[in-house]
Amino acid sequence: MxxxxxxxxxxxxxxxxxxxxxxxxxIIFAPLVGQQAGQSSWVPMSAFLITGVGxxxxxxxxxxxxxxxxxxxxxxxxxxxxxxFCALMFLAxxxxxxxxxxxxVVYEVALRPHLGASAGGSGWILFGFSLAFTALTIxxxxxxxxxxxxxxxxxxxxxxxxxxxxxxxxxxxPMSPAQEAIEPYTSGAFLKGFTEGYFTMDALAALVFGGVxxxxxxxxGVTKPREMTxxxxxxGIITAIGLAILHIxxxxxxxxxxxxxxxxxxxxxxxxxxxxxxxxxxxxxxMGVVVFLTGVTxxxxxxxxxxxxxxxxxxxxxxxAWVFIFGIAGLVFxxxxxxxxxxxxxPILMLLYPLAITLILLVMLNKFFGGYRSxxxxxxxxxxxxxxxxAVKSAGVLVTEIDGFLAFLPLFAEGGGWILxxxxxxxxxxxxxxxxGEEPRVYLSTAAAxxxxxxxxxxxxxxxxxxPAQPTAR
Numbered sequence: 001m002x003x004x005x006x007x008x009x010x011x012x013x014x015x016x017x018x019x020x021x022x023x024x025x026x027i028i029f030a031p032l033v034g035q036q037a038g039q040s041s042w043v044p045m046s047a048f049l050i051t052g053v054g055x056x057x058x059x060x061x062x063x064x065x066x067x068x069x070x071x072x073x074x075x076x077x078x079x080x081x082x083x084x085f086c087a088l089m090f091l092a093x094x095x096x097x098x099x100x101x102x103x104x105v106v107y108e109v110a111l112r113p114h115l116g117a118s119a120g121g122s123g124w125i126l127f128g129f130s131l132a133f134t135a136l137t138i139x140x141x142x143x144x145x146x147x148x149x150x151x152x153x154x155x156x157x158x159x160x161x162x163x164x165x166x167x168x169x170x171x172x173x174p175m176s177p178a179q180e181a182i183e184p185y186t187s188g189a190f191l192k193g194f195t196e197g198y199f200t201m202d203a204l205a206a207l208v209f210g211g212v213x214x215x216x217x218x219x220x221g222v223t224k225p226r227e228m229t230x231x232x233x234x235x236g237i238i239t240a241i242g243l244a245i246l247h248i249x250x251x252x253x254x255x256x257x258x259x260x261x262x263x264x265x266x267x268x269x270x271x272x273x274x275x276x277x278x279x280x281x282x283x284x285x286x287m288g289v290v291v292f293l294t295g296v297t298x299x300x301x302x303x304x305x306x307x308x309x310x311x312x313x314x315x316x317x318x319x320x321a322w323v324f325i326f327g328i329a330g331l332v333f334x335x336x337x338x339x340x341x342x343x344x345x346x347p348i349l350m351l352l353y354p355l356a357i358t359l360i361l362l363v364m365l366n367k368f369f370g371g372y373r374s375x376x377x378x379x380x381x382x383x384x385x386x387x388x389x390x391a392v393k394s395a396g397v398l399v400t401e402i403d404g405f406l407a408f409l410p411l412f413a414e415g416g417g418w419i420l421x422x423x424x425x426x427x428x429x430x431x432x433x434x435x436x437g438e439e440p441r442v443y444l445s446t447a448a449a450x451x452x453x454x455x456x457x458x459x460x461x462x463x464x465x466x467x468p469a470q471p472t473a474r
Contacts, residue, residue: 014238028267034254044193051197060236094306176259378429
């Protein structure tokens with residue numbers, strides 16, 4: 001039985017994971033940051049890379065420790081929290097938001113520019129396109145064991161070459177000098193870039209993709225926990241490097257585009273018009289192909305991941321059945337229109353992202369506070385309460401009242417109001433744990449888990465890599 005992979009196989013797996021993250025919605029944020037921040041783009045992009053890339057790598061590392069599943073990590077807070085958090089996160093990364101958003105973006109960028117004004121706005125054309133796109137996604141998602149061949153070896157190289165051609169052309173012959181920064185980057189640019197990184201959704205995606213990604217690794221014959229963790233983390237490093245290079249390059253395109261195409265309302269338009277200027281009609285076609293292929297990879301990853309999660313939690317319904325259920329649900333939501341999808345999902349995102357970042361950091365720091373459950377609960381409550389207010393505010397409800405009520409919180413106006421309450425909640429939880437005399441919760445390392453493979457065969461994959469050595473005292 002194979003336990004190690006060749007460097008080329010590891011690279012292919014890394015490209016597979018990178019392909020999962022490179023969605024049509026992912027590549028549209030950095031160009032807009034570049035346009036608006038101009039000469040000062042390095043400031044918000046530094047912060048953007050923290051939440052859009054750095055937190056992603058941390059998520060991959062902590063997920064590797066949990067056998068590729070987020071549930072045992074969320075269980076550290078409380079099993080009830082775990083069920084609600086995981087279900088909402090998987091649904092948001094699946095049929096509620098990412099899948100319909102991706103299909104809509106692909107339609108708007110790859111197809112609609114080639115239609116007439118009247119035909120482009122036709123609901124029937126959108127329905128026909130989304131039906132065909134969903135059918136393709138469902139077909140490619142039915143066998144996750146073939147993801148490495150389909151994504152890492154086929155689709156990823158194609159769209160990488162096309163996108164690289166546009167980026168290289170922008171570097172060799174810059175479109176125009178970068179302009180001065182405009183709102184919202186004239187002040188508070190770093191924190192604005194930090195929260196803008198939320199909208200890539202990559203930290204959440206990392207937690208969602210873990211299970212289906214490890215299935216791909218197992219399909220290559222790697223089954224030992226230590227080796228699987230090593231492969232997963234190596235793939236994560238490749239992904240982080242690729243994402244960082246991509247976002248920086250796209251921000252450059254945005255920053256140098258204003259002089260020739262003017263300011264655009266969204267990053268998709270920035271890329272489309274920049275491609276037209278740099279490579280003419282061929283550039284428009286190339287960008288359409290890039291967006292189409294990245295849309296396919298994102299939807300495959302999301303549909304397979306959410307189906308795999310619900311297959312594990314509701315085994316009476318098969319994985320294949322969940323693929324069809326969520327694929328059809330995404331099709332329905334797509335045809336409500338992109339604006340409706342975005343308006344519905346942004347509050348969910350504003351709730352989930354602070355919770356996800358807090359959980360990831362707590363797991364990384366676990367040994368420093370003894371793994372006390374009270375610390376997890378306190379920090380998540382602190383972050384969660386403010387995240388709820390941010391979610392309500394982003395839905396356009398009680399905006400003035402919430403701003404006035406929480407104006408005393410540092411960074412609240414910039415979307416970082418949850419940070420201090422999370423820290424204070426964790427500190428308070430630590431004090432409570434020591435006063436109550438809680439026993440520290442120690443989790444086995446991957447190396448220790450290698451010696452527990454027999455137990456792994458009779459328990460969930462997570463139990464092979466992360467097992468409480470001592471229960472929390474009640």
